[in-house]
Amino acid sequence: KAGVTQTPRYLIKTRGQQVTLSCSPISGHRSVSWYQQTPGQGLQFLFEYFSETQRNKGNFPGRFSGRQFSNSRSEMNVSTLELGDSALYLCASRQGGDNSPLHFGNGTRLTVT
């Protein structure tokens, strides 16, 4: 079974631009969540989607948004990029239930110049 797939692996953008990151969960997994990882803040929760509905959002500005499609694939969008948005963005999926493990993709490395 294929793991969580994130595209692209690397992105370089300039300040003020917007970017869209894509995530394909493990087949059969309906929950997709996104995390931002930076050296200073570590791993921080962005948002989670289940059956095309956002169930919760972390403490990030409205420039960060996402969506989930009927096939469970998810995208996150960051508008008006800032230098501080440079990070590794990780997507995770899980089958469901409070005790099911999260499985992460390899991430998208975003660099904002």
Place this chain on the structure above:
Amino acid sequence: KQEVTQIPAALSVPEGENLVLNCSFTDSAIYNLQWFRQDPGKGLTSLLLIQSSQREQTSGRLNASLDKSSGRSTLYIAASQPGDSATYLCAVPLMDSSYKLIFGSGTRLLVRP
């Protein structure tokens, strides 16, 4: 507010040594605790998930224990190998939104040949 701490931040050991990584959390009301491994520039690989009703979980040379009452978990690695070199992270989900993990800052492990 749940906080997760990992000590030490870095560890260097010779090959073949048995070692223990520590994880502590402030709120003992947890569903489970998950241990991950992260290689440089990569995503997170799920190693073990211990449910709150369990005391330990084993996978190969890895053994994770959980003591909810003291707010601690340990990851024991037997007969360490250079390939075990990576950052190890522990995480617990929030009780009111179990898809949102709170991560420790990780222990960076180097196993010297």
